[in-house]
């Protein structure tokens with residue numbers, strides 16, 4: 001099995017593309033969903049956040065108030081770093097668990113949906129492929145204004161706060177151009193899925209796990225056949 005990181009810009013079409021991959025039966029892990037999950041009450045990161053930032057970050061029902069926490073770390077690199085040291089290892093652990101489940105179910109590749117893939121760069125080393133969902137700036141602006149009911153100025157501000165999509169395109173191995181009609185994007189997704197499914201890059205991990213299992217089985221066999229009877 002191998003990992004594919006998918007990213008893009010605000011309103012560039014990531015969720016729409018992910019839906020097609022899911023319709024095609026692909027395994028998808030949404031890193032944002034995991035990030036929200038690991039700070040829920042009962043998870044270790046929840047308690048550590050309260051210890052570090054105080055009970056003022058709690059809502060009445062015990063959930064973390066993301067807005068208050070966001071304000072507390074805004075323009076505070078030390079606090080942001082502290083929060084990241086609490087949450088990132090938990091997010092990675094959950095991702096590994098999910099990935100392992102997909103591995104056991106025989107998936108050849110797993111898509112990690114990571115909006116800030118190229119900004120944080122943390123997960124790049126685990127990925128065999130990177131995919132950027134791109135659309136030209138005017139289209140991105142128009143879709144963002146329409147979807148979020150924003151005026152041009154606010155929509156531009158949101159786009160400008162992100163790493164430019166053109167830079168992400170340069171860093172990615174695959175680009176899905178979502179500037180045009182949806183049917184054209186859908187076709188690109190299907191072609192990419194076919195390419196990834198045909199790739200033999202899933203074999204090394206599968207073979208090494210099988211070899212490991214065969215080794216353990218042989219050892220157990222030798223133990224029971226030759227050592228244990230003499231005890």
Ligand SMILES: Nc1ncnc2c1ncn2[C@@H]1O[C@H](COP(=O)(O)OP(=O)(O)OP(=O)(O)O)[C@@H](O)[C@H]1O
Pocket residue numbers: 008009010011012013014015016017115143144147178179180181182183185
């Ligand atoms: N090819 C397309 N043609 C027309 N509309 C599109 C196309 N692709 C996406 N859209 C629309 O553009 C908007 C943004 O798409 P989508 O929500 O998939 O983007 P996103 O990258 O997941 O956004 P975000 O990260 O901001 O949540 C949605 O309203 C979607 O329906």
